[in-house]
Amino acid sequence: MNSEIEEKHEQIVALDVPSSREAAEAVRRIGDAVSFYKVGLELFVADGPETLRMLRGEGKRIFLDLKLHDIPRTVARATESCMRFGVDLLTIHAQGSSAMIAAAAEAVRQAGAGTRILAVTLLTSLDASDLSALGVTRSVEEQVFELGRLAVGSGAHGLVCSPREAAALRAALGPSPLLVTPGVRPAGADVGDQKRVSTPYDAILAGASHVVVGRPVMCAPDPRAAALAIRAEIERAEAALMSRQQ
Numbered sequence: 001m002n003s004e005i006e007e008k009h010e011q012i013v014a015l016d017v018p019s020s021r022e023a024a025e026a027v028r029r030i031g032d033a034v035s036f037y038k039v040g041l042e043l044f045v046a047d048g049p050e051t052l053r054m055l056r057g058e059g060k061r062i063f064l065d066l067k068l069h070d071i072p073r074t075v076a077r078a079t080e081s082c083m084r085f086g087v088d089l090l091t092i093h094a095q096g097s098s099a100m101i102a103a104a105a106e107a108v109r110q111a112g113a114g115t116r117i118l119a120v121t122l123l124t125s126l127d128a129s130d131l132s133a134l135g136v137t138r139s140v141e142e143q144v145f146e147l148g149r150l151a152v153g154s155g156a157h158g159l160v161c162s163p164r165e166a167a168a169l170r171a172a173l174g175p176s177p178l179l180v181t182p183g184v185r186p187a188g189a190d191v192g193d194q195k196r197v198s199t200p201y202d203a204i205l206a207g208a209s210h211v212v213v214g215r216p217v218m219c220a221p222d223p224r225a226a227a228l229a230i231r232a233e234i235e236r237a238e239a240a241l242m243s244r245q246q
């Protein structure tokens with residue numbers, strides 16, 4: 001892994017709350033321990049623009065997880081709308097195909113914006129029987145790999161993936177694409193409904209550039225302390241990567 005990737009290791013906290021009021025409370029409580037937040041569909045549909053303005057006002061970076069999937073023109077125009085809020089990371093579905101991914105990437109390029117397009121390959125809620133019902137004959141692993149290659153080859157700046165997929169994708173795609181991994185739990189934490197989790201340390205060592213953490217921070221008795229502990233774990237992983245290189 002090169003220095004470009006080392007500079008990108010980040011913790012992103014998922015603001016999985018139903019209103020901008022609760023989001024603002026969480027952001028203020030966590031303070032300077034976290035600089036990057038994910039806004040998903042629940043919060044965006046309820047209070048999207050207000051929440052994004054609040055995050056910008058607090059000087060935070062924004063991962064807008066809308067998983068866009070539509071005709072290329074519509075996705076390009078939705079991407080333009082997102083850029084007006086200063087969104088840093090935006091998700092689209094790789095299954096929208098090459099033209100749709102390229103349209104989103106081109107909208108960013110034309111705007112000269114810092115927004116980075118992340119493709120979602122296959123939702124982790126889908127398994128082999130779902131693929132079969134959709135007429136997909138590839139295995140889950142092959143489908144993730146092929147959609148990942150298609151997305152990056154079409155202009156996506158990175159992928160959302162399971163930490164368990166990160167090492168293979170990093171080996172296949174090289175050092176440049178962002179690899180953003182949810183499904184992360186500090187050692188000993190409650191896994192909730194996540195089935196295949198990794199620690200932040202292991203995710204970074206596997207090649208993740210960003211780890212997304214929701215409940216281990218948001219539901220902690222002291223969210224700020226929980227976020228700082230995860231940050232320390234990421235720093236330990238960075239030190240291990242550095243010593244591997246020497």
Ligand code: C5P
Nearest residue numbers: 014016040124182183194212213214215
């Ligand atoms: O609370 P938890 O850490 O499980 O939250 C993870 C966040 O990442 C949630 O917002 C969830 O929707 C999102 N996510 C995920 N798995 C995926 C894609 C997104 O957990 N495959």
